[in-house]
Amino acid sequence: MRTLILGGGPAGAAAAIALGRAGAAPLLVERAAQPAEKVCGEFLGADAAALLAGLGLDLAALGAVPIRRAIFGAGRHRGAFTLPFAAWSLPRATLDSALLQRAAAAGAELRCGAAAVAAEPIPAGWRLRLSDGAVLDGARLVLATGKHEMRGLARPAPPGALGLKLALDGVQLDDCIALLAFGGGYAGLQPRAGGGANLCLALAPxxxxxxxxxxxxxxxxxxxRQGSALAATLLRAARPAWMRPMAVAGVPYGYIHGAGGPAGLFRVGDQASVVPSLCGDGIAMALASGQRAGLAILAGGSEAAHHAAWARAVRPGMRLAGLADRLIATAPAALVLAVAGLPGLAGWAARHTRMGLA
Ligand SMILES: Cc1cc2nc3c(=O)[nH]c(=O)nc-3n(C[C@H](O)[C@H](O)[C@H](O)COP(=O)(O)OP(=O)(O)OC[C@H]3O[C@@H](n4cnc5c(N)ncnc54)[C@H](O)[C@@H]3O)c2cc1C
Structure with a gap:
């Protein structure tokens, strides 16, 4: 029986491509009829670029904007460093759409526009019930619902942060990503393909x-703006392009799924681990974990072995990401002064938090 994949973000699409390329023709269910905007800074590091190239996507051809430098601001302090790898910014709707097209071309069946309202184990594997009344059975279920929990299968994670995103006009960043600390959290600001910028925030509950x-x-x-002189400068002429910010609540930064869980249920992407946003590595991790799950299923591996191997691979990078996240929350000026005084160390940390190739 085929494998079911629930969720058509990077994790679900990568699993679908891996299975489809091997002739295993999975069925992917995605509730959105068309890929759309998501709460995401849209930064793609070297690991994401390499994984996407392996999946057949050319970022430059898709219109991605190159990013070369990172600049940090907290209070009156600022620090900058050149990224030790090529990075990019690409709208999620473009990226997710291109990935789903690759999945279909690889032989996956896509069912977009209907949500799964229930996922339950059956003797032969897993059953999905969809909002349009359809019932789908599969031997295994790849759970790729990102930040959204499936009833009965929620991640055992503590309450998390609030993620916000706002598109802006009137911001000039060129090839730079900015990390801006303020009371209560931090924001990432980066150029948006097609003009303007994305402002993405992670706020403590x-x-x-x-x-x-x-x-x-x-x-x-x-x-x-109140958080730093750098933000006041960069956002001086900023105009919101949307009526309201997009929001996602309860983002459990630092979560790593353990080996437990029901048989035949493979968690991938944000369902497997959630890296702090300041690292900009969630998409790469989603692609890598989806691909690994697909390959594990083809090899007849268990979900427990898949989860344990993923946790082992990402734990060192997640520790470093967690440390940076705590520093920006508790001592933002110290973090920015460290970036200013030791740009080589900042580059080292940026390299060691690319977990997509772990
Ligand atoms: C504030 C913020 C900023 C971020 N910035 C970055 C960044 O700059 N770079 C980066 O790499 N990462 C960033 N991330 C992380 C990144 O967005 C995620 O790690 C990544 O999207 C995870 O991919 P995924 O495939 O697991 O989930 P998603 O991309 O969320 O995809 C899940 C899919 O499942 C579908 N779905 C959910 N429930 C159902 C259902 N019941 N039935 C059918 N379909 C369903 C959804 O519609 C969705 O398309 C950021 C996150 C936050 C919160």
Whole structure:
């Protein structure tokens, strides 16, 4: 019986391509009829670029914007370093759409526009019930629903951060990504393919001003501007391109799935691990874990072995990412001064938090 894949983001698509290329023709279910905007900074590092090339995608041909430098701001301090690898920015709708096209070309069947409302084990494997009434059976289930939990299969993670995204006009960044600290969290600002910039924020639960920032683009911009001289400069002429920020609640940064779980259920992407956003490596990890799950299924491996191997591979990079995340939350000026004084160390940390190739 075929493998079912639930979720058509990078993790689900990568699993579908791996299985499809080997002739195993999986069935992928995605609730969105068309790939759309997602709460994501859209930074792609060297590992993401290499994985995407292996899946047959050419970032330059898709219109991605090259990123060469990173600049950090907290209070009156700023620091910058040249990234030790080529990086890119590409809209998620473009990326996710290109990946799903590759999955279909590889032989996967795509069922887009209907959500799974239930996923349950059956004697022969797994059963999905869809919002349009369809019932689908498979020998295994690859769970690739990203930040969204399937009822009964939620990740055992503590309450997490609030993620926000706002597209901006009037911001000039060239080939630079900026990390901007402010009271309650940090923001990533990077050029948007097609013009303008993406402002993406990770806010600690309960941070002051959070409720208003989540509804009001002007309040959100002001909150970030107040955090650093760098943000005030970069966002001086910024104009929100959307009426409201996009939001996703409860992002469990630092989560790594252990080896436990029901038989035949392979977690991938954000369902397997969630790296702090400041690393910009979630897409690469989603691609890598999806691909690994596909290959494990083809080799007859168990979900427990897949989860354990993934946890082993990403744990060192996740520790380093967690340390940077804690530093920016508790001592942002120290982090920025370290970047300014030791750019080589910042480059080393950027390289060692590329977990897609771990
Ligand atoms: C604030 C913020 C900024 C970030 N910035 C970056 C960045 O710059 N670079 C980077 O690499 N990573 C970044 N990330 C992380 C990145 O967005 C995720 O790690 C990545 O999207 C995970 O991919 P995925 O395939 O697991 O999930 P997703 O991309 O979320 O895909 C899951 C898919 O499953 C579908 N789905 C969910 N439930 C159902 C259902 N019941 N039925 C059918 N379909 C369903 C959804 O519609 C979705 O298409 C950021 C995250 C946050 C919160």
């Amino acid at each position: 309960g941070a002051s001003g959070l409720a208003q920032a989540a509804r009001d683009p002007a309040a959100l911009l002001e909150m970030v």
